[in-house]
Amino acid sequence: MEAPSDLRELLELLESRGLLKRVRTPLSPILEIPEVLRRVMRSGGPAVLFENVEGYPGWRVVGNVFGSMERIKLALGVERLEDIGWRLAGLLWRPPPTGVLEKLSSLRDVAGLARFTPKPSRRASFEDNVLEGDEADLNSIPAFKSWPRDGGRYFTFAQVYFRESRSGTIGIGTYRVMLKGAREAVIHWQLHKRGRHAYLDAMEKGEAMRVAVVVGGDPAAMLAGAMPVPPPVDKLFFAGVMAGRGIRVYKLPSGILVPSTAEIVVEGFIEPGRESEEGPFGDHWGYYDKPVHRFPVMTVERIWMRDNPIYVGTVVGKPPLEDAYIGKAAERIFLPLIKTLIPEIVDVNMPVYGVFHGIAIVSIRKTYPGQAKKVMMALWGLGQLSLTKILVVVDHDIDVNDLNQVMWAVAAHVDPQRDVVVIPGAHTDHLDPAVVVPGYGSKLGIDATRKLPEEYGWREWPLEVEPDPDTVRRIDLVWDEMGLGGS
Numbered sequence: 001m002e003a004p005s006d007l008r009e010l011l012e013l014l015e016s017r018g019l020l021k022r023v024r025t026p027l028s029p030i031l032e033i034p035e036v037l038r039r040v041m042r043s044g045g046p047a048v049l050f051e052n053v054e055g056y057p058g059w060r061v062v063g064n065v066f067g068s069m070e071r072i073k074l075a076l077g078v079e080r081l082e083d084i085g086w087r088l089a090g091l092l093w094r095p096p097p098t099g100v101l102e103k104l105s106s107l108r109d110v111a112g113l114a115r116f117t118p119k120p121s122r123r124a125s126f127e128d129n130v131l132e133g134d135e136a137d138l139n140s141i142p143a144f145k146s147w148p149r150d151g152g153r154y155f156t157f158a159q160v161y162f163r164e165s166r167s168g169t170i171g172i173g174t175y176r177v178m179l180k181g182a183r184e185a186v187i188h189w190q191l192h193k194r195g196r197h198a199y200l201d202a203m204e205k206g207e208a209m210r211v212a213v214v215v216g217g218d219p220a221a222m223l224a225g226a227m228p229v230p231p232p233v234d235k236l237f238f239a240g241v242m243a244g245r246g247i248r249v250y251k252l253p254s255g256i257l258v259p260s261t262a263e264i265v266v267e268g269f270i271e272p273g274r275e276s277e278e279g280p281f282g283d284h285w286g287y288y289d290k291p292v293h294r295f296p297v298m299t300v301e302r303i304w305m306r307d308n309p310i311y312v313g314t315v316v317g318k319p320p321l322e323d324a325y326i327g328k329a330a331e332r333i334f335l336p337l338i339k340t341l342i343p344e345i346v347d348v349n350m351p352v353y354g355v356f357h358g359i360a361i362v363s364i365r366k367t368y369p370g371q372a373k374k375v376m377m378a379l380w381g382l383g384q385l386s387l388t389k390i391l392v393v394v395d396h397d398i399d400v401n402d403l404n405q406v407m408w409a410v411a412a413h414v415d416p417q418r419d420v421v422v423i424p425g426a427h428t429d430h431l432d433p434a435v436v437v438p439g440y441g442s443k444l445g446i447d448a449t450r451k452l453p454e455e456y457g458w459r460e461w462p463l464e465v466e467p468d469p470d471t472v473r474r475i476d477l478v479w480d481e482m483g484l485g486g487s
Protein backbone atom coordinates (compact mmCIF):
# COMPACT_ATOMS: atom_id res chain seq x y z
CA MET A 1 0.00 0.00 0.00
CA GLU A 2 1.45 3.37 -1.09
CA ALA A 3 1.11 6.41 1.14
CA PRO A 4 -0.88 9.16 -0.67
CA SER A 5 1.26 12.23 -1.36
CA ASP A 6 -1.55 14.78 -1.28
CA LEU A 7 -4.34 15.47 1.20
CA ARG A 8 -6.89 15.37 -1.67
CA GLU A 9 -5.69 11.90 -2.66
CA LEU A 10 -6.09 10.78 0.96
CA LEU A 11 -9.62 12.23 1.13
CA GLU A 12 -10.59 10.30 -2.04
CA LEU A 13 -9.17 7.12 -0.54
CA LEU A 14 -11.07 7.67 2.71
CA GLU A 15 -14.31 8.38 0.84
CA SER A 16 -13.93 5.25 -1.28
CA ARG A 17 -13.75 3.24 1.95
CA GLY A 18 -16.69 4.97 3.62
CA LEU A 19 -14.39 6.76 6.06
CA LEU A 20 -15.29 10.31 4.98
CA LYS A 21 -18.67 12.05 4.99
CA ARG A 22 -19.61 15.23 3.13
CA VAL A 23 -21.78 17.87 4.81
CA ARG A 24 -23.74 20.40 2.69
CA THR A 25 -25.43 22.17 5.62
CA PRO A 26 -24.12 25.76 5.81
CA LEU A 27 -21.97 26.02 8.96
CA SER A 28 -19.63 28.64 10.34
CA PRO A 29 -15.99 27.98 11.33
CA ILE A 30 -16.79 30.04 14.41
CA LEU A 31 -17.91 27.43 16.99
CA GLU A 32 -20.30 25.54 14.64
CA ILE A 33 -17.94 23.39 12.55
CA PRO A 34 -15.80 22.76 15.66
CA GLU A 35 -18.89 21.60 17.59
CA VAL A 36 -19.83 19.16 14.81
CA LEU A 37 -16.25 17.88 14.69
CA ARG A 38 -16.08 17.54 18.48
CA ARG A 39 -19.18 15.34 18.49
CA VAL A 40 -17.98 13.25 15.55
CA MET A 41 -14.53 12.80 17.12
CA ARG A 42 -15.93 11.78 20.50
CA SER A 43 -18.10 9.12 18.92
CA GLY A 44 -15.24 7.70 16.82
CA GLY A 45 -16.88 8.99 13.62
CA PRO A 46 -15.49 9.60 10.12
CA ALA A 47 -13.49 12.42 8.56
CA VAL A 48 -15.91 15.21 7.60
CA LEU A 49 -15.69 17.47 4.53
CA PHE A 50 -17.77 20.64 4.97
CA GLU A 51 -18.70 21.87 1.49
CA ASN A 52 -20.70 24.93 2.48
CA VAL A 53 -18.62 27.10 4.80
CA GLU A 54 -20.66 30.06 5.92
CA GLY A 55 -18.94 33.34 5.02
CA TYR A 56 -16.26 31.61 2.92
CA PRO A 57 -17.62 30.93 -0.60
CA GLY A 58 -15.35 28.65 -2.66
CA TRP A 59 -13.77 27.15 0.45
CA ARG A 60 -14.12 23.69 1.89
CA VAL A 61 -13.14 22.64 5.39
CA VAL A 62 -12.10 19.17 6.43
CA GLY A 63 -11.64 17.77 9.93
CA ASN A 64 -11.08 14.52 11.81
CA VAL A 65 -8.92 13.27 8.91
CA PHE A 66 -6.63 11.42 11.35
CA GLY A 67 -9.28 10.55 13.94
CA SER A 68 -8.78 6.76 13.89
CA MET A 69 -5.81 4.39 13.77
CA GLU A 70 -7.19 2.98 10.51
CA ARG A 71 -7.13 6.41 8.83
CA ILE A 72 -3.62 7.18 10.11
CA LYS A 73 -2.36 3.85 8.74
CA LEU A 74 -3.99 4.58 5.36
CA ALA A 75 -2.39 8.04 5.36
CA LEU A 76 1.03 6.49 5.93
CA GLY A 77 0.54 3.40 3.78
CA VAL A 78 1.42 0.94 6.57
CA GLU A 79 -0.30 -1.97 8.31
CA ARG A 80 1.70 -1.58 11.52
CA LEU A 81 2.88 1.81 12.77
CA GLU A 82 5.82 0.21 14.64
CA ASP A 83 7.26 -0.68 11.22
CA ILE A 84 8.02 3.01 10.70
CA GLY A 85 10.17 3.13 13.85
CA TRP A 86 11.86 -0.10 12.78
CA ARG A 87 12.84 1.51 9.45
CA LEU A 88 15.31 3.58 11.48
CA ALA A 89 15.94 1.54 14.64
CA GLY A 90 16.18 -1.75 12.72
CA LEU A 91 19.54 -0.67 11.31
CA LEU A 92 21.02 -0.68 14.82
CA TRP A 93 19.42 -3.91 15.94
CA ARG A 94 21.22 -6.32 13.67
CA PRO A 95 24.60 -7.96 14.32
CA PRO A 96 27.44 -6.27 12.43
CA PRO A 97 27.89 -7.86 9.00
CA THR A 98 30.93 -10.13 8.61
CA GLY A 99 30.79 -11.80 5.19
CA VAL A 100 31.12 -9.80 1.96
CA LEU A 101 27.50 -10.42 0.95
CA GLU A 102 26.22 -9.38 4.36
CA LYS A 103 28.33 -6.21 4.17
CA LEU A 104 26.97 -5.38 0.73
CA SER A 105 23.40 -5.94 1.88
CA SER A 106 23.83 -3.73 4.94
CA LEU A 107 25.39 -1.00 2.75
CA ARG A 108 22.31 -1.23 0.55
CA ASP A 109 20.12 -0.72 3.62
CA VAL A 110 22.05 2.38 4.69
CA ALA A 111 22.05 3.77 1.13
CA GLY A 112 18.32 2.97 1.02
CA LEU A 113 17.79 5.69 3.61
CA ALA A 114 18.35 8.14 0.75
CA ARG A 115 14.95 7.18 -0.65
CA PHE A 116 13.36 8.99 2.31
CA THR A 117 15.04 12.35 1.61
CA PRO A 118 12.91 15.24 0.24
CA LYS A 119 12.47 15.41 -3.53
CA PRO A 120 12.66 18.97 -4.94
CA SER A 121 9.90 20.06 -7.30
CA ARG A 122 9.80 23.17 -9.53
CA ARG A 123 6.04 23.42 -9.36
CA ALA A 124 3.68 23.60 -6.42
CA SER A 125 -0.08 23.17 -6.21
CA PHE A 126 -0.37 26.38 -4.19
CA GLU A 127 1.13 28.56 -6.96
CA ASP A 128 -2.46 28.96 -8.27
CA ASN A 129 -2.93 32.06 -6.11
CA VAL A 130 -0.16 34.19 -4.62
CA LEU A 131 -1.41 37.05 -2.46
CA GLU A 132 0.86 39.85 -1.30
CA GLY A 133 0.46 43.26 0.35
CA ASP A 134 -3.14 44.22 1.17
CA GLU A 135 -4.39 41.17 -0.73
CA ALA A 136 -2.81 38.83 1.82
CA ASP A 137 -5.45 38.68 4.53
CA LEU A 138 -5.44 35.95 7.15
CA ASN A 139 -9.10 36.66 7.89
CA SER A 140 -10.00 35.32 4.44
CA ILE A 141 -9.10 31.80 5.69
CA PRO A 142 -11.82 29.91 7.63
CA ALA A 143 -9.72 29.39 10.75
CA PHE A 144 -11.69 28.06 13.74
CA LYS A 145 -12.84 29.50 16.99
CA SER A 146 -13.23 26.21 18.87
CA TRP A 147 -14.49 27.17 22.34
CA PRO A 148 -16.68 30.09 23.44
CA ARG A 149 -13.98 31.71 25.57
CA ASP A 150 -11.11 31.28 23.09
CA GLY A 151 -9.40 34.64 22.65
CA GLY A 152 -9.72 34.56 18.86
CA ARG A 153 -9.51 32.43 15.75
CA TYR A 154 -6.81 29.82 15.35
CA PHE A 155 -5.12 27.55 12.85
CA THR A 156 -5.56 24.41 14.94
CA PHE A 157 -3.92 21.89 12.63
CA ALA A 158 -1.33 23.81 10.65
CA GLN A 159 2.34 22.90 10.45
CA VAL A 160 4.91 25.59 11.14
CA TYR A 161 8.00 25.14 8.93
CA PHE A 162 11.34 26.76 9.74
CA ARG A 163 15.05 26.21 9.27
CA GLU A 164 17.12 25.25 12.30
CA SER A 165 20.22 27.39 11.92
CA ARG A 166 22.50 25.20 14.07
CA SER A 167 22.00 22.06 12.00
CA GLY A 168 20.53 23.46 8.77
CA THR A 169 17.65 21.01 9.17
CA ILE A 170 13.99 21.77 8.52
CA GLY A 171 11.74 21.82 11.57
CA ILE A 172 8.02 21.14 11.26
CA GLY A 173 5.85 21.74 14.31
CA THR A 174 2.11 21.39 14.71
CA TYR A 175 1.77 24.45 16.92
CA ARG A 176 -1.47 26.37 17.19
CA VAL A 177 -1.38 29.76 15.50
CA MET A 178 -3.59 32.61 16.69
CA LEU A 179 -4.72 35.13 14.10
CA LYS A 180 -4.11 38.73 15.10
CA GLY A 181 -5.46 40.91 12.33
CA ALA A 182 -4.92 40.63 8.60
CA ARG A 183 -1.18 40.07 8.52
CA GLU A 184 -0.10 39.06 12.00
CA ALA A 185 -0.30 35.79 13.87
CA VAL A 186 1.09 34.46 17.14
CA ILE A 187 2.82 31.08 17.18
CA HIS A 188 2.37 28.99 20.28
CA TRP A 189 5.45 26.77 20.43
CA GLN A 190 5.85 25.60 23.97
CA LEU A 191 8.98 25.82 26.11
CA HIS A 192 10.52 22.51 25.08
CA LYS A 193 9.72 22.48 21.37
CA ARG A 194 12.10 22.72 18.43
CA GLY A 195 10.41 25.84 17.09
CA ARG A 196 11.15 27.70 20.29
CA HIS A 197 14.80 26.62 20.25
CA ALA A 198 15.19 27.80 16.65
CA TYR A 199 13.59 31.09 17.68
CA LEU A 200 15.99 31.48 20.64
CA ASP A 201 18.93 30.85 18.28
CA ALA A 202 17.65 33.53 15.87
CA MET A 203 17.17 35.95 18.81
CA GLU A 204 20.73 35.33 19.97
CA LYS A 205 21.99 36.28 16.53
CA GLY A 206 19.61 39.24 16.38
CA GLU A 207 18.15 37.84 13.16
CA ALA A 208 14.56 37.57 11.96
CA MET A 209 13.34 33.99 11.86
CA ARG A 210 11.72 32.90 8.61
CA VAL A 211 8.62 30.74 9.01
CA ALA A 212 5.93 29.24 6.81
CA VAL A 213 2.59 28.08 8.17
CA VAL A 214 1.32 25.23 6.01
CA VAL A 215 -2.19 23.77 5.84
CA GLY A 216 -2.76 20.43 4.11
CA GLY A 217 -0.34 18.82 1.67
CA ASP A 218 1.45 15.53 2.00
CA PRO A 219 -0.35 13.63 4.80
CA ALA A 220 2.94 12.26 6.18
CA ALA A 221 4.30 15.80 6.52
CA MET A 222 1.06 16.86 8.22
CA LEU A 223 1.53 14.10 10.78
CA ALA A 224 5.29 14.70 11.12
CA GLY A 225 4.50 18.11 12.59
CA ALA A 226 3.11 16.42 15.70
CA MET A 227 5.88 13.81 16.03
CA PRO A 228 8.49 14.25 18.79
CA VAL A 229 11.43 13.69 16.45
CA PRO A 230 14.71 14.18 18.32
CA PRO A 231 16.81 17.08 17.02
CA PRO A 232 18.77 17.32 14.81
CA VAL A 233 16.90 14.73 12.73
CA ASP A 234 15.35 16.67 9.83
CA LYS A 235 11.57 16.52 10.13
CA LEU A 236 11.02 16.47 6.37
CA PHE A 237 13.34 13.46 6.25
CA PHE A 238 11.33 11.89 9.08
CA ALA A 239 8.12 12.58 7.17
CA GLY A 240 9.76 10.66 4.28
CA VAL A 241 10.52 7.77 6.64
CA MET A 242 6.86 7.76 7.67
CA ALA A 243 5.63 7.85 4.05
CA GLY A 244 8.18 5.26 2.90
CA ARG A 245 9.33 7.73 0.19
CA GLY A 246 10.73 11.25 -0.02
CA ILE A 247 8.31 14.16 0.39
CA ARG A 248 7.96 16.27 -2.77
CA VAL A 249 8.99 19.77 -1.73
CA TYR A 250 8.99 23.29 -3.14
CA LYS A 251 11.50 25.96 -2.15
CA LEU A 252 9.84 29.18 -1.04
CA PRO A 253 11.55 32.54 -1.70
CA SER A 254 12.55 32.50 1.98
CA GLY A 255 14.52 29.30 1.32
CA ILE A 256 12.21 27.14 3.44
CA LEU A 257 11.16 23.84 1.90
CA VAL A 258 7.46 22.98 2.15
CA PRO A 259 5.41 20.12 0.63
CA SER A 260 4.56 21.01 -2.96
CA THR A 261 0.99 19.70 -2.57
CA ALA A 262 0.04 22.06 0.29
CA GLU A 263 -3.39 23.71 0.25
CA ILE A 264 -2.30 26.98 1.90
CA VAL A 265 1.13 28.40 2.71
CA VAL A 266 1.46 31.54 4.81
CA GLU A 267 4.99 32.88 4.49
CA GLY A 268 6.45 35.37 6.90
CA PHE A 269 9.05 36.22 9.51
CA ILE A 270 9.40 36.82 13.23
CA GLU A 271 11.39 39.82 14.33
CA PRO A 272 13.61 39.01 17.30
CA GLY A 273 11.83 39.69 20.57
CA ARG A 274 8.51 40.74 18.99
CA GLU A 275 5.92 38.98 21.13
CA SER A 276 2.24 39.36 21.90
CA GLU A 277 -0.41 37.89 24.16
CA GLU A 278 -1.72 34.49 23.11
CA GLY A 279 -4.93 32.87 24.32
CA PRO A 280 -7.06 32.05 26.14
CA PHE A 281 -7.44 28.76 24.26
CA GLY A 282 -9.27 25.58 25.29
CA ASP A 283 -6.43 23.06 25.13
CA HIS A 284 -5.94 19.28 25.17
CA TRP A 285 -5.99 19.12 28.98
CA GLY A 286 -9.66 20.16 28.82
CA TYR A 287 -9.06 23.62 30.30
CA TYR A 288 -8.53 27.12 29.00
CA ASP A 289 -4.85 27.97 29.40
CA LYS A 290 -4.18 30.35 32.18
CA PRO A 291 -2.58 32.74 32.53
CA VAL A 292 -2.42 34.16 29.01
CA HIS A 293 1.23 34.16 27.83
CA ARG A 294 3.31 36.09 25.37
CA PHE A 295 4.51 34.27 22.26
CA PRO A 296 6.37 35.38 19.11
CA VAL A 297 4.50 37.36 16.44
CA MET A 298 4.76 36.33 12.81
CA THR A 299 4.44 39.08 10.21
CA VAL A 300 2.83 37.75 7.04
CA GLU A 301 4.54 38.58 3.73
CA ARG A 302 2.68 36.33 1.34
CA ILE A 303 -0.20 33.86 1.25
CA TRP A 304 -0.20 31.11 -1.36
CA MET A 305 -3.18 28.86 -1.94
CA ARG A 306 -4.64 26.31 -4.28
CA ASP A 307 -7.79 27.01 -6.29
CA ASN A 308 -10.84 25.96 -4.22
CA PRO A 309 -8.64 25.42 -1.19
CA ILE A 310 -9.42 22.90 1.51
CA TYR A 311 -8.79 24.21 5.01
CA VAL A 312 -7.87 21.53 7.59
CA GLY A 313 -8.83 22.07 11.20
CA THR A 314 -9.13 20.08 14.38
CA VAL A 315 -10.54 20.58 17.86
CA VAL A 316 -8.61 19.90 21.02
CA GLY A 317 -10.26 19.60 24.43
CA LYS A 318 -11.19 16.87 26.88
CA PRO A 319 -10.12 13.52 25.43
CA PRO A 320 -10.72 11.58 23.33
CA LEU A 321 -10.56 13.84 20.27
CA GLU A 322 -8.55 13.56 17.03
CA ASP A 323 -5.23 14.35 18.72
CA ALA A 324 -5.67 11.22 20.87
CA TYR A 325 -5.16 9.06 17.77
CA ILE A 326 -2.23 11.15 16.57
CA GLY A 327 -0.63 10.78 20.02
CA LYS A 328 -1.24 7.00 19.96
CA ALA A 329 0.38 6.86 16.52
CA ALA A 330 3.44 8.69 17.92
CA GLU A 331 3.59 6.19 20.81
CA ARG A 332 3.60 3.23 18.38
CA ILE A 333 6.00 4.81 15.85
CA PHE A 334 8.58 5.73 18.50
CA LEU A 335 8.38 2.51 20.55
CA PRO A 336 11.18 0.81 18.55
CA LEU A 337 13.45 3.82 19.09
CA ILE A 338 12.59 3.94 22.82
CA LYS A 339 13.38 0.23 23.10
CA THR A 340 16.69 0.80 21.35
CA LEU A 341 17.69 3.37 23.97
CA ILE A 342 16.17 1.59 26.99
CA PRO A 343 16.33 -2.09 26.02
CA GLU A 344 14.50 -3.50 29.07
CA ILE A 345 11.29 -1.74 27.96
CA VAL A 346 8.72 -4.17 26.56
CA ASP A 347 5.73 -1.90 25.94
CA VAL A 348 4.41 1.58 26.67
CA ASN A 349 0.86 2.84 27.05
CA MET A 350 0.11 6.52 27.32
CA PRO A 351 -3.62 6.22 28.00
CA VAL A 352 -5.78 8.59 26.01
CA TYR A 353 -7.53 9.88 29.14
CA GLY A 354 -4.11 10.47 30.71
CA VAL A 355 -3.60 13.31 28.19
CA PHE A 356 -0.32 11.69 27.04
CA HIS A 357 2.00 13.87 29.09
CA GLY A 358 -0.12 13.15 32.16
CA ILE A 359 0.40 9.42 32.70
CA ALA A 360 2.48 6.71 31.05
CA ILE A 361 2.55 3.01 31.90
CA VAL A 362 5.71 1.13 30.99
CA SER A 363 6.41 -2.59 31.21
CA ILE A 364 9.98 -3.82 31.63
CA ARG A 365 11.87 -7.09 31.69
CA LYS A 366 13.46 -6.63 35.10
CA THR A 367 16.73 -8.36 35.99
CA TYR A 368 18.33 -6.23 38.72
CA PRO A 369 17.27 -4.25 41.78
CA GLY A 370 16.39 -0.61 41.28
CA GLN A 371 15.78 -1.12 37.56
CA ALA A 372 12.26 0.35 37.57
CA LYS A 373 13.62 3.62 38.95
CA LYS A 374 16.46 3.56 36.44
CA VAL A 375 13.83 3.32 33.67
CA MET A 376 11.89 6.23 35.19
CA MET A 377 15.01 8.40 35.24
CA ALA A 378 15.85 7.43 31.66
CA LEU A 379 12.33 8.32 30.44
CA TRP A 380 12.31 11.58 32.37
CA GLY A 381 15.44 12.49 30.43
CA LEU A 382 14.23 11.40 27.01
CA GLY A 383 12.87 13.98 24.57
CA GLN A 384 9.19 14.79 25.01
CA LEU A 385 8.69 11.68 27.15
CA SER A 386 10.53 13.74 29.75
CA LEU A 387 7.35 15.81 30.07
CA THR A 388 5.46 12.81 31.50
CA LYS A 389 4.06 13.74 34.91
CA ILE A 390 3.21 10.30 36.32
CA LEU A 391 5.11 7.15 35.36
CA VAL A 392 3.98 3.67 36.37
CA VAL A 393 6.44 0.82 35.80
CA VAL A 394 5.17 -2.77 35.73
CA ASP A 395 6.67 -6.17 34.92
CA HIS A 396 6.75 -7.49 31.35
CA ASP A 397 3.85 -9.94 31.89
CA ILE A 398 1.42 -7.12 32.74
CA ASP A 399 -0.47 -5.88 29.67
CA VAL A 400 0.03 -2.10 29.82
CA ASN A 401 -3.14 -1.63 27.77
CA ASP A 402 -5.27 -3.51 30.31
CA LEU A 403 -5.77 -0.88 33.00
CA ASN A 404 -7.26 -3.51 35.35
CA GLN A 405 -4.06 -5.52 35.23
CA VAL A 406 -2.11 -2.33 35.88
CA MET A 407 -4.36 -1.50 38.87
CA TRP A 408 -3.70 -4.96 40.28
CA ALA A 409 0.06 -4.48 39.94
CA VAL A 410 -0.10 -1.06 41.60
CA ALA A 411 -2.28 -2.36 44.44
CA ALA A 412 -0.41 -5.61 45.05
CA HIS A 413 3.21 -4.65 44.37
CA VAL A 414 3.58 -1.13 45.74
CA ASP A 415 4.69 -0.26 49.23
CA PRO A 416 4.47 3.53 48.87
CA GLN A 417 7.30 4.33 51.28
CA ARG A 418 9.65 2.21 49.14
CA ASP A 419 8.17 2.33 45.64
CA VAL A 420 6.92 5.87 45.10
CA VAL A 421 9.23 8.70 44.11
CA VAL A 422 8.26 12.36 43.92
CA ILE A 423 10.68 14.68 42.17
CA PRO A 424 10.01 18.28 43.12
CA GLY A 425 11.16 21.20 40.99
CA ALA A 426 10.97 19.36 37.66
CA HIS A 427 9.90 20.57 34.22
CA THR A 428 6.36 19.74 33.12
CA ASP A 429 4.13 20.14 30.12
CA HIS A 430 3.82 23.88 29.51
CA LEU A 431 0.02 23.68 29.67
CA ASP A 432 -0.39 21.37 32.70
CA PRO A 433 -3.27 23.08 34.55
CA ALA A 434 -2.32 21.59 37.93
CA VAL A 435 0.98 23.42 38.41
CA VAL A 436 1.27 27.00 39.60
CA VAL A 437 4.23 28.01 37.42
CA PRO A 438 3.68 26.96 33.78
CA GLY A 439 6.23 24.34 32.76
CA TYR A 440 7.59 23.86 36.28
CA GLY A 441 6.19 21.35 38.78
CA SER A 442 6.98 17.84 39.93
CA LYS A 443 7.00 14.19 38.87
CA LEU A 444 5.56 11.05 40.39
CA GLY A 445 7.02 7.61 39.74
CA ILE A 446 5.36 4.37 40.88
CA ASP A 447 7.40 1.18 40.81
CA ALA A 448 4.72 -1.51 40.51
CA THR A 449 7.13 -4.31 39.61
CA ARG A 450 7.51 -7.41 41.77
CA LYS A 451 10.44 -6.88 44.12
CA LEU A 452 13.72 -8.75 44.01
CA PRO A 453 15.24 -9.99 47.31
CA GLU A 454 17.54 -6.90 47.46
CA GLU A 455 14.45 -4.69 47.33
CA TYR A 456 12.43 -6.85 49.73
CA GLY A 457 14.55 -7.18 52.88
CA TRP A 458 16.39 -10.18 51.34
CA ARG A 459 13.18 -12.21 51.36
CA GLU A 460 11.66 -14.09 48.46
CA TRP A 461 8.68 -12.38 46.78
CA PRO A 462 5.48 -14.33 47.64
CA LEU A 463 4.37 -17.14 45.35
CA GLU A 464 1.57 -16.11 42.99
CA VAL A 465 -1.53 -18.30 42.88
CA GLU A 466 -1.79 -20.48 39.79
CA PRO A 467 -4.23 -23.39 39.29
CA ASP A 468 -2.96 -26.97 39.26
CA PRO A 469 -2.09 -27.81 35.58
CA ASP A 470 -3.47 -31.41 35.73
CA THR A 471 -6.75 -30.15 37.14
CA VAL A 472 -6.91 -27.45 34.45
CA ARG A 473 -6.59 -30.11 31.73
CA ARG A 474 -9.31 -32.31 33.31
CA ILE A 475 -11.72 -29.39 33.72
CA ASP A 476 -11.04 -28.24 30.14
CA LEU A 477 -12.34 -31.59 28.90
CA VAL A 478 -15.69 -31.26 30.68
CA TRP A 479 -16.08 -27.49 30.56
CA ASP A 480 -18.42 -27.22 27.58
CA GLU A 481 -20.80 -29.95 28.76
CA MET A 482 -21.49 -27.96 31.96
CA GLY A 483 -22.85 -25.04 29.88
CA LEU A 484 -21.35 -22.39 32.16
CA GLY A 485 -20.15 -20.13 29.30
CA GLY A 486 -16.77 -18.39 29.32
CA SER A 487 -13.72 -20.64 29.29
Ligand SMILES: Cc1cc2nc3c(=O)[nH]c(=O)nc-3n(C[C@H](O)[C@H](O)[C@H](O)COP(=O)(O)O)c2cc1C
Nearest residue numbers: 173174175176188189190193194225226227228323
Ligand atom coordinates in the same frame (compact mmCIF):
# COMPACT_ATOMS: atom_id res chain seq x y z
C1 LIG B 1 -3.70 19.11 17.22
C2 LIG B 1 -2.39 19.39 17.89
C3 LIG B 1 -2.13 20.66 18.39
C4 LIG B 1 -0.93 20.94 19.01
N1 LIG B 1 -0.68 22.21 19.47
C5 LIG B 1 0.53 22.51 19.99
C6 LIG B 1 0.84 23.84 20.36
O1 LIG B 1 0.02 24.75 20.25
N2 LIG B 1 2.07 24.10 20.86
C7 LIG B 1 3.03 23.11 21.00
O2 LIG B 1 4.15 23.41 21.43
N3 LIG B 1 2.74 21.83 20.68
C8 LIG B 1 1.53 21.51 20.17
N4 LIG B 1 1.25 20.23 19.81
C9 LIG B 1 2.24 19.17 20.07
C10 LIG B 1 3.39 19.24 19.07
O3 LIG B 1 2.89 19.16 17.75
C11 LIG B 1 4.38 18.10 19.32
O4 LIG B 1 4.92 18.28 20.60
C12 LIG B 1 5.50 18.03 18.29
O5 LIG B 1 6.44 17.06 18.69
C13 LIG B 1 6.18 19.38 18.12
O6 LIG B 1 7.22 19.28 17.20
P1 LIG B 1 8.73 19.48 17.69
O7 LIG B 1 8.98 18.33 18.65
O8 LIG B 1 9.52 19.32 16.43
O9 LIG B 1 8.84 20.80 18.31
C14 LIG B 1 0.05 19.93 19.17
C15 LIG B 1 -0.21 18.65 18.66
C16 LIG B 1 -1.42 18.37 18.02
C17 LIG B 1 -1.67 16.98 17.47
